Amino acid sequence: MASAAAARANPSSLSHTNFQRLNYSHKFSIKIPFLSDPPSPRIVSLHSNNPSLDSMKMDRAVGSGSGSSAYAHASSSPSAAIDFLTLCHRLKSTKRKGWINHGIKGPESIADHMYRMALMALIADDLPGVNRERCVKIAIVHDIAEAIVGDITPSDGVPKEKKSRMEQEALDEMCKVLGGGMRAEEIKELWLEYENNSSLEANLVKDFDKVEMILQALEYETEHGKVLDEFFLSTAGKIQTEIGKKWAAEITSRRNSRSANRPN
16 A cells, blocks of 8 residues: 555445435435445435524524524534434444455454544643644544545545545535534534644644554554555655654564564
């Protein structure tokens, strides 16, 4: 795999570009490109009684308070929240593609990966100018668009710009499902910060993305008796922060010790 992204979830083939459609009872419908393994089109529908988008438009039209309060009202809908969380279930059920390609049985999901990254941010030492709470939030949302587009890895041959655009569109639609509002805007902001590597926090979380991947690779090597050099080579020299380098060095040291003690 050429990068940490190659350790992410299925689906796999760009030769079959399908569409995932989300339908609402208020007649709002979206159509999003979706990469899928099966050659036949897959339609995944999410139905709700979500009036939040309509109510948001109404609030703004009649001028009931500021734009932010109208959005806050929309985002407070229990229906919108459950619709959003139901869509995010795909992050729990979709297995990361890099491990599947290497024959790992029962591999981690996208959500598994993001969760341990969040734990990394939680236990990391305080760093000058770095907001750890923001790091935790970035870790939780950085792959959230994969709930719709799936994992797009280098093996799929999608240009980086196109991949980013597809994920941005998916994220926008997910935030519409949530009903807009302050929380949706925060999710967008956090995702863009990571995508653009535009802060110290984003830089650190990008290192956690790589560190989490090689830690998982070491664990799978131990559990399954495999050699997963590709994952270590793809991150070599790419970790930028001191804590990322130290954690990666510890993982590599443990791997080397295990290799030295392995019977010939």
